Amino acid sequence: MKKLIILSVLLAMVSVIALSFKTENVSRNIQPAVAKDSIGSVKAFMQVYKVLTSPRCMNCHPAGDVPLQGEDSHLHAMFPQRGIDGKGVFAMKCSNCHQDENTPGLHTPPGNPNWHLPPADMKMVFQGRSPRQLAKQLLDSKQNGHKNKGQLIAHAWDGLVVGAWSPGEGRAIPPMSHAAFAKAWVTWISKGAYAPKK
Amino acid sequence: MIDIIVNGKKHQVDADPNMPLLWVIRDIIGLTGTKYGCGVAQCGACTVHLNGEAVRSCVTKLSRAEGQEIVTIEALSINNDHPLQLAWNELNVPQCGYCHSGQLMSAAVLLRENHDPSDADIDAAMSGNVCRCGTYQRIRAAIHKAAALQREGAKS
Numbered sequence: 103m104k105k106l107i108i109l110s111v112l113l114a115m116v117s118v119i120a121l122s123f124k125t126e127n128v129s130r131n132i133q134p135a136v137a138k139d140s141i142g143s144v145k146a147f148m149q150v151y152k153v154l155t156s157p158r159c160m161n162c163h164p165a166g167d168v169p170l171q172g173e174d175s176h177l178h179a180m181f182p183q184r185g186i187d188g189k190g191v192f193a194m195k196c197s198n199c200h201q202d203e204n205t206p207g208l209h210t211p212p213g214n215p216n217w218h219l220p221p222a223d224m225k226m227v228f229q230g231r232s233p234r235q236l237a238k239q240l241l242d243s244k245q246n247g248h249k250n251k252g253q254l255i256a257h258a259w260d261g262l263v264v265g266a267w268s269p270g271e272g273r274a275i276p277p278m279s280h281a282a283f284a285k286a287w288v289t290w291i292s293k294g295a296y297a298p299k300k
Numbered sequence: 301m302i303d304i305i306v307n308g309k310k311h312q313v314d315a316d317p318n319m320p321l322l323w324v325i326r327d328i329i330g331l332t333g334t335k336y337g338c339g340v341a342q343c344g345a346c347t348v349h350l351n352g353e354a355v356r357s358c359v360t361k362l363s364r365a366e367g368q369e370i371v372t373i374e375a376l377s378i379n380n381d382h383p384l385q386l387a388w389n390e391l392n393v394p395q396c397g398y399c400h401s402g403q404l405m406s407a408a409v410l411l412r413e414n415h416d417p418s419d420a421d422i423d424a425a426m427s428g429n430v431c432r433c434g435t436y437q438r439i440r441a442a443i444h445k446a447a448a449l450q451r452e453g454a455k456s
Contacts, residue, residue: 179342180428192413192425193354193406199341199428205359210340 138294149286151233153276158266163228188219204270212270216262237297258284304365307375317363322346333373333401344429347402348372354409373401387445395433403429407443
């Protein structure tokens with residue numbers, strides 16, 4: 103009996119330690135239990151908005167079917183088209199020029215293994231959206247890539263999203279660190295995912 | 301040594317995995333039909349097929365091509381009789397000719413995926429291939445001609 107009690111205590115300790123290592127993944131995949139706070143949520147979203155409308159994010163979330171380029175978000179030279187799957191058309195597919203990694207040098211194609219625009223049937227436009235419009239769009243699973251809130255939270259660590267902070271030579275990074283962005287993103291959603299009034 | 305397959309032939313290349321595929325094709329394997337234009341994927345002169353897609357070989361590393369199928373202008377057809385080559389010849393498309401191996405490789409992907417391209421389809425497919433002689437109108441006409449030849453060939 104004594105051995106059984108000791109074994110049970112040991113098992114419980116191991117479980118607690120194992121769970122402590124899982125905390126980070128859990129926080130990325132489920133919505134943390136945080137009290138709703140419309141003011142705090144909107145305040146966090148306004149930080150998120152600054153990042154999503156910065157060139158590194160918005161350039162691949164254009165209002166039209168041609169991606170944008172540069173710090174002034176002009177139309178991409180050569181006018182590559184979105185295509186049905188967001189990966190270009192015919193001889194103008196994204197990965198024909200964009201490699202798995204940034205090409206060295208100024209004015210060379212940035213890279214990522216998953217380089218693409220949103221698909222034609224769900225364009226997920228950031229360009230020209232007001233804070234309220236963008237927040238509402240991000241929360242609508244019919245407009246956000248069929249993501250629930252847990253999946254939305256996890257998206258902050260998507261490889262293409264994180265790639266915005268390694269944009270290649272000559273390109274500005276978003277206006278805050280990825281850690282600060284991720285914190286604002288999670289705060290916005292976990293405090294109720296409120297949309298700004300305008 | 302890195303294995304690549306160029307125009308159906310296997311090559312073992314002793315080169316840095318970061319070397320642009322263009323230099324492997326031209327300087328190591330000796331196929332000089334593919335041209336160097338800008339070196340930064342802006343002009344399309346260096347276009348080759350990597351597993352059927354029209355990649356810019358000037359920014360494509362050898363490591364990406366390892367074990368993959370590369371096709372250059374030299375193997376677009378066996379006897380220079382690809383419908384595009386026939387149309388290019390008939391309509392005297394090139395002027396200086398420097399960009400045209402890239403133009404043809406891009407157009408070949410278009411015709412594979414779209415047997416009857418509109419002007420808009422041609423523009424969408426070919427807008428990444430620059431021609432400093434300005435032969436764009438003849439390129440467009442030749443692609444229409446080649447598409448017709450290809451459709452006729454499919455019927456017979």
